[in-house]
Amino acid sequence: GENVEQHPSTLSVQEGDSAVIKCTYSDSASNYFPWYKQELGKGPQLIIDIRSNVGEKKDQRIAVTLNKTAKHFSLHITETQPEDSAVYFCAASVGAAGNKLTFGGGTRVLVKP
Amino acid sequence: EAQVTQNPRYLITVTGKKLTVTCSQNMNHEYMSWYRQDPGLGLRQIYYSMNVEVTDKGDVPEGYKVSRKEKRNFPLILESPSPNQTSLYFCASSLAGGGNTEAFFGQGTRLTVV
Numbered sequence: 001g002e003n004v005e006q007h008p009s010t011l012s013v014q015e016g017d018s019a020v021i022k023c024t025y026s027d028s029a030s031n032y033f034p035w036y037k038q039e040l041g042k043g044p045q046l047i048i049d050i051r052s053n054v055g056e057k058k059d060q061r062i063a064v065t066l067n068k069t070a071k072h073f074s075l076h077i078t079e080t081q082p083e084d085s086a087v088y089f090c091a092a093s094v095g096a097a098g099n100k101l102t103f104g105g106g107t108r109v110l111v112k113p
Numbered sequence: 114e115a116q117v118t119q120n121p122r123y124l125i126t127v128t129g130k131k132l133t134v135t136c137s138q139n140m141n142h143e144y145m146s147w148y149r150q151d152p153g154l155g156l157r158q159i160y161y162s163m164n165v166e167v168t169d170k171g172d173v174p175e176g177y178k179v180s181r182k183e184k185r186n187f188p189l190i191l192e193s194p195s196p197n198q199t200s201l202y203f204c205a206s207s208l209a210g211g212g213n214t215e216a217f218f219g220q221g222t223r224l225t226v227v
Contacts, residue, residue: 001172004155006155009153034215034216036216036218041220041221042220042221043117043203043205043218043219043220043221044156044203044216044218045218046215046216049215089155089156100146100158100161100171101156101158101216103148103155103156103157104155105153105154105155106153106155
């Protein structure tokens, strides 16, 4: 089955700097790659996703890149703000109805003011 | 407001005492699933359901049961809880298959088994 590895497990950045989280996956059939943000005491919430027919997607200060050949994808957060402090999860899926998401281990991001 | 509601939010129980964690969604989603979250392991799927009366095992189903008698409800049952089931549990729902569209998560249930 699919295996997703996520690095780093913790990331501390200064406010205004950029943060990058990287994930690798094992199943070459995976074609849907969402990122979830989990704030303290809450459930994960989708922040951005990418499908395998595109290499990059942006939404304001966040962007995701995908390299299908190398089987890795990354989340980039620019101009970090204190409200970006959270746990971030990457996930991968074959993307068909009924196929589950496989999550990475999570990255705890701390943005220092 | 579209949401997934889990109850209870916190639960402390003793080994062997049956418990049920309820999950309800108001978005008419077909797909629902349960995850457990443990440090460093991310979210691991316990069970999922593609529709009413259709359930199947996820990656870590041992010690858990589920049922899907109504579209909106998907309770998680621990018949005989053990300390290794101490964890943070999340219910999630999505419009179509679990791996194809946005999953909406509940607030979580922190379970401690002593």
